Amino acid sequence: MKAVLSTLNAKYIHASLALPYLKLYCEDPSWQIEILEFTINQPLEDIRTRLYLSQPDVLSFSCYIWNIEQTLSLCRDLQKLLPNCVFILGGPEVSFDAADLLTRNQGIGIVVRGEGEETFKAVLEHIVQDYPLAGINGITYREGADIYNNPDRQFIENLDQIPSPYQGDLSAYHDRLLYYESSRGCPFNCSYCLSSTFKGVRTFSMDRVKNDLRLLMDNRIRTVKFVDRTFNSNEKRAKEIMEFILEHNISTRFHFEVCADLMSDEFISFLLQVPPETFAFEIGIQSTYIPALQAVGRSCDLQRFGSNVRQLSANGNIHLHLDLIAGLPLEGYGHFRSSFNQVYEFYPDMIQLGFLKLLKGTTIRRDAGKYGYIFQEAPPYQVMSSDYIIYPEFIMLANIERLLERYYNSGEFKTALKYIVYFLYQGDAFAFFESMASFAEKHDWFRQGHNRAAEYNILMQFIEERHPDHRIITNEYLKYDFIFNNRHSPLPEKLLLNLPDKAQENLYQLLKDRSFIDQNLPEWSDLSKYDLSKRLHLAYFSLDPTNLTSQEKVRTAILFVYPVNQRRADRILLIQDDDAPDKLNAQGQAFV
Numbered sequence: 001m002k003a004v005l006s007t008l009n010a011k012y013i014h015a016s017l018a019l020p021y022l023k024l025y026c027e028d029p030s031w032q033i034e035i036l037e038f039t040i041n042q043p044l045e046d047i048r049t050r051l052y053l054s055q056p057d058v059l060s061f062s063c064y065i066w067n068i069e070q071t072l073s074l075c076r077d078l079q080k081l082l083p084n085c086v087f088i089l090g091g092p093e094v095s096f097d098a099a100d101l102l103t104r105n106q107g108i109g110i111v112v113r114g115e116g117e118e119t120f121k122a123v124l125e126h127i128v129q130d131y132p133l134a135g136i137n138g139i140t141y142r143e144g145a146d147i148y149n150n151p152d153r154q155f156i157e158n159l160d161q162i163p164s165p166y167q168g169d170l171s172a173y174h175d176r177l178l179y180y181e182s183s184r185g186c187p188f189n190c191s192y193c194l195s196s197t198f199k200g201v202r203t204f205s206m207d208r209v210k211n212d213l214r215l216l217m218d219n220r221i222r223t224v225k226f227v228d229r230t231f232n233s234n235e236k237r238a239k240e241i242m243e244f245i246l247e248h249n250i251s252t253r254f255h256f257e258v259c260a261d262l263m264s265d266e267f268i269s270f271l272l273q274v275p276p277e278t279f280a281f282e283i284g285i286q287s288t289y290i291p292a293l294q295a296v297g298r299s300c301d302l303q304r305f306g307s308n309v310r311q312l313s314a315n316g317n318i319h320l321h322l323d324l325i326a327g328l329p330l331e332g333y334g335h336f337r338s339s340f341n342q343v344y345e346f347y348p349d350m351i352q353l354g355f356l357k358l359l360k361g362t363t364i365r366r367d368a369g370k371y372g373y374i375f376q377e378a379p380p381y382q383v384m385s386s387d388y389i390i391y392p393e394f395i396m397l398a399n400i401e402r403l404l405e406r407y408y409n410s411g412e413f414k415t416a417l418k419y420i421v422y423f424l425y426q427g428d429a430f431a432f433f434e435s436m437a438s439f440a441e442k443h444d445w446f447r448q449g450h451n452r453a454a455e456y457n458i459l460m461q462f463i464e465e466r467h468p469d470h471r472i473i474t475n476e477y478l479k480y481d482f483i484f485n486n487r488h489s490p491l492p493e494k495l496l497l498n499l500p501d502k503a504q505e506n507l508y509q510l511l512k513d514r515s516f517i518d519q520n521l522p523e524w525s526d527l528s529k530y531d532l533s534k535r536l537h538l539a540y541f542s543l544d545p546t547n548l549t550s551q552e553k554v555r556t557a558i559l560f561v562y563p564v565n566q567r568r569a570d571r572i573l574l575i576q577d578d579d580a581p582d583k584l585n586a587q588g589q590a591f592v
Contacts (some may be wrong), residue, residue: 006059031128075105160208283323285305286298289338295330354381410480
């Protein structure tokens with residue numbers, strides 16, 4: 001018997017964790033198991049062809065909100081081409097309405113609910129031996145015209161009995177995001193999260209975790225993302241794992257989902273010493289409006305949260321990703337504005353503006369009527385309206401989310417955004433994004449594709465129309481951001497270069513000044529002037545763009561230094577400009 005395990009990942013860089021777990025746990029001489037992974041962006045015809053050519057006796061899919069529609073479509077077609085094949089679905093998207101799904105999809109025979117390793121192995125054993133399925137806990141299945149819901153299966157107590165999914169050749173993961181778990185479950189019970197449907201936290205042994213991590217680090221896996229729902233819920237354990245990583249890591253970057261208000265002063269002190277580019281944290285604050293958090297069963301010490309995040313953000317050694325959810329119970333548009341601004345003030349590396357989804361099996365979906373929720377009938381079941389926030393407000397928030405991705409999360413506009421938000425909008429970041437979203441909608445820009453230069457032009461056009469008195473100063477900050485992030489690219493057409501007459505001559509003088517090169521760029525002291533010119537860029541500004549509090553308009557020369565084969569500069573050098581006038585009478589409003 002041949003069983004194929006398949007799924008459609010959201011992106012190519014993602015790799016399924018569920019499938020290798022199932023394959024290794026279920027290995028047996030009585031059958032052969034093959035894993036076939038695809039992405040939702042591949043043509044269904046190509047996926048269908050590959051699955052058909054594998055000629056499975058059992059075809060099973062791991063189902064999520066992002067792939068369920070394509071998966072069901074594949075099943076409908078393949079059932080006609082493989083009439084003797086047993087079709088099995090599993091995963092969170094089918095675990096909570098399994099009987100209804102089988103009723104609507106006649107060709108699917110079995111749904112594995114919840115944790116799948118023991119259940120799927122039992123199913124394969126019963127199929128190969130032609131035993132009835134009635135004795136298998138954790139499945140919903142079809143028998144003739146009838147559908148049966150067997151009792152739930154108890155969780156695996158000793159997780160170490162599940163073989164490690166990372167064995168042998170790991171080269172396939174070198175350019176992909178590798179998922180890893182050191183525990184299952186979550187200590188919290190947020191009503192919108194599927195983790196709330198399972199009580200308690202189970203952990204793999206520390207020896208198992210360390211052996212796995214050592215293997216991943218030795219194989220120089222680029223990025224490992226822990227899927228533990230709250231990695232630092234046990235701080236002692238979390239710290240031990242992190243210390244092991246720091247002791248043995250070569251070049252791997254690790255991503256954790258953490259709860260910031262659980263971090264002790266001792267843990268924060270430890271984190272502040274972590275080498276840069278080693279850890280990344282995703283922190284789900286979701287809202288700063290306490291009634292909304294209480295309504296979904298979530299608690300947060302906001303004072304502690306703020307103190308810890310500010311320290312981590314100021315230190316800058318750990319990449320911080322903060323999450324907000326729009327549409328939580330009791331939180332209206334005005335309250336969300338406040339949550340957004342408070343999170344923005346932490347100035348993390350990324351802000352994710354997500355939207356509440358009423359997932360199958362969650363408490364909040366059962367309570368949808370209590371809050372007047374109107375949500376999508378099809379995945380991802382996103383909220384469209386409620387008693388607290390209406391659809392037009394969600395439309396505005398969706399447009400703000402697009403701008404947040406392009407202008408904040410891209411990291412391209414850091415200097416210009418600081419000036420715009422803190423000096424034009426007095427720190428009200430939401431007001432800026434709201435105003436720009438209205439402007440972009442007016443010009444129909446959300447339905448158009450834009451390259452990087454166009455995004456600079458759009459922001460400058462926004463300033464020209466909404467804040468014309470700030471055009472000159474904003475130009476300098478946008479110019480600085482563009483040159484810093486786009487090595488040797490032509491300046492966008494709406495930005496003014498303002499080069500002095502001797503700009504090229506000044507750069508040439510710097511390149512042939514060996515004492516300057518030896519002192520400031522010693523690693524490149526042996527390079528020719530030509531090779532140096534490919535890695536350096538000299539630009540002039542009517543103010544010092546590195547000092548946002550300065551009111552003085554003095555011409556500033558900056559040398560941008562780019563790593564080999566990198567688009568973004570890794571440092572700058574302020575250059576003495578002997579030809580600059582003492583002061584420049586630049587137009588525009590000065591900093592205050």
